[in-house]
Amino acid sequence: MITYESSKLWQRTWFLALTLGAGVGVGAWWLQTRATGTANGASASDAPAPVVVKTAVKADVALLVPPKMLEDGRPSDFTPEDWAALKDAMSKTPNPRTELERVVRYLRFQKGFEQWQKLQDGPDVATRHQLAMRLLEQVPERMSQGELMMGEAQMLQAALLADLEPNEDVRKQKLERAQAALSAAAPKLDVRQQARDADLIKEYKQREAAILADYQSRPEPQRSPSKLSDDLETARRAVYASKN
Numbered sequence: 001m002i003t004y005e006s007s008k009l010w011q012r013t014w015f016l017a018l019t020l021g022a023g024v025g026v027g028a029w030w031l032q033t034r035a036t037g038t039a040n041g042a043s044a045s046d047a048p049a050p051v052v053v054k055t056a057v058k059a060d061v062a063l064l065v066p067p068k069m070l071e072d073g074r075p076s077d078f079t080p081e082d083w084a085a086l087k088d089a090m091s092k093t094p095n096p097r098t099e100l101e102r103v104v105r106y107l108r109f110q111k112g113f114e115q116w117q118k119l120q121d122g123p124d125v126a127t128r129h130q131l132a133m134r135l136l137e138q139v140p141e142r143m144s145q146g147e148l149m150m151g152e153a154q155m156l157q158a159a160l161l162a163d164l165e166p167n168e169d170v171r172k173q174k175l176e177r178a179q180a181a182l183s184a185a186a187p188k189l190d191v192r193q194q195a196r197d198a199d200l201i202k203e204y205k206q207r208e209a210a211i212l213a214d215y216q217s218r219p220e221p222q223r224s225p226s227k228l229s230d231d232l233e234t235a236r237r238a239v240y241a242s243k244n
Contacts, residue, residue, distance in 0.1 A: 063112035063134045064127075077108070106147050109138050120163075129164055136160045136178065140185035153182050200239055207235040 067075040074083035090100040112131050119128035136157060143153040157178045165171035211231045215223060 062108040064130055075104070077111075078104075102145055105138075106142065106145070109135065109142055109147075116160075116163075132160045132163050136164070139178075140181050143182060144185040144187060146187065150182065150186060154179055157182070204236060204239045207239065208232060211235060 062075075062077040067077040070076055072080065074080065078086070086100060086103060087096075090096045090103065093099045113135055116128055116131040116135060119131070122128070139148065139153050139157055139160075142148045143150065148156065158175060161171050161175050161178065165174055211228070215228050215231075
């Protein structure tokens with residue numbers, strides 16, 4: 001799992017994925033993690049692995065109790081640095097306020113998910129089940145926002161219900177209802193938009209490959225990670241900004 005600590009928030013691959021509306025692969029990541037018994041399971045898709053943004057409060061608080069608004073205008077579950085970075089990045093989108101709210105909701109979902117996963121083998125069953133119920137409620141919204149793919153959302157629902165409902169027959173019925181809600185929340189298929197998105201991804205991947213090849217071909221003393229990050233960000237902007 002990647003943990004955000006200090007580098008520019010909006011240059012992280014996961015953050016670019018959020019602002020571009022790409023999936024993050026939470027459900028696949030959870031199943032992979034449980035299967036391997038490690039904390040570094042990779043997503044089954046090409047989407048970036050889940051990310052935890054460090055905050056000043058416990059990870060489960062934001063999902064179970066609404067965070068307080070502090071005097072500086074930020075919610076209490078975000079550090080000043082993270083909040084400033086989020087606001088700056090979202091200010092560059094067509095709908096800054098809407099995008100900020102969306103990303104904040106997703107990050108809280110992700111932090112709650114991570115806490116639920118950590119509680120799997122612990123004694124605090126009540127908190128784990130509270131988190132599982134809150135996460136289950138939010139899965140359709142996360143999918144409708146493009147942050148989970150349908151298959152990932154279904155896997156996550158199955159995992160959460162496996163924790164919440166011990167009766168197999170009842171669990172099957174609940175899962176059927178939950179997955180019906182997913183189908184209702186699924187974004188309408190736009191074939192032309194999908195084709196345009198695929199072209200953009202292909203173009204960016206080509207630029208990315210050329211930048212990485214140039215970086216790797218250079219002697220070690222001439223390699224600059226900060227320049228690499230800047231070059232990748234410039235390529236991303238060149239591909240996506242001009243197409244909006």
